Amino acid sequence: MADMTGWDVAILAVAAYVAVISLVRLMRARRDALVAQVRGELMAQRQRKARDASPRVRGDQSGRGGRTDGR
Secondary structure: OOOOOHHHHHHHHHHHHHHHHHHHHHHHHHHHHHHHHHHHHHHHHHHHHHHHHHHHHHHHHHOOOOOOOOO
């Protein structure tokens, strides 16, 4: 390392910069993909929860608990 010229140091610095920038971009893309996945799962869970809760509430309020023809 002691016998490196100015050009060697510059090339090493550029290579390190490109490596770090590439890694950061990959990490951001992975983070964005994970965030999208978790948001999708949360939305699906909220929809399931709302769908599961709705019929019980509507059924209790609508009076459709049984037959209406008197049998």
